[in-house]
Amino acid sequence: MRQWGDQSGPRTLAPLLRERCDGLLRWSGFGRTLVLRRVAAAALVGLAAVLALAPGQAPSTGDTVVVAARDLTPGTVLEASELTLRALPAPSVPDGTARSPTAVLGRTLAAPVRRGEPLTDVRLTGSDLARTVTTNPDAVSVPLRLADPGVAALLHPGAAVDVVTVGERRDEPVVLARGARVLAVLEAGTHAEERDGKLVLVALDPVAATRVAAASISQTLSVTVH
DSSP states (O other): OOTTTTOSSSOOHHHHHHHHHHHHHHHHHHHHHHHHHHHHHHHHHHHHHHHHTTTTTSSSSEEEEEEEOBBBBOBOOOOOGGEEEEEEEEGGGGGGSSSSSGGGGBBSSSSOOTTTOBBBBGGGGGGHHHHHHHOOOTTTTEEEESOOOHHHHOTTTEEEEEEEEEEEEEEEEEEEEEEEEEEEEEEEOOGGGGOEEEEEEEEEEHHHHHHHHHHHHHBBBEEOOO
């Protein structure tokens, strides 16, 4: 028989329930904190992804390059109003991209350029383009005025053509250059002296270029397409 005040017997139910409830509450608080931290981390990752993909977000740092301010067509002589500067990540900048507007002002486009596209050397007429297209380090670009617009309409950049004229006898064709590469086909201008036909730029070696340029002074030139 238990004596009054004897503590060796079984514990009452109330203290046991209170201890278990306290433990459960402590565990629940820790669990809630862990879950909230994971939710917050996931939300931050999602927000970062949304910001990275958001349109119109220009990088605040990077390489400053020259880009087209609007869509431009071949034959456009570049003016300041057609150019703008933009910062691009260094790995995204193409080789040969202009870094200053003064490097391209007054140059003529050899190919279409979309708004926002960086201006590179292969988009501009000149010897740089001729050397790139032909892989000949001595190649130069030569302008040809074609009187027949139908022939010019068949040409496109990269096409291989022979440059021909007529000899002393009008029925004798003379080949001035073979395998010339078309760099650009430029639309006829608005001035009277520019309405004689489209201007075609071709890449030639220096010897053939001199021969073609001399013939163009006094003779009518045409091309045959390979």
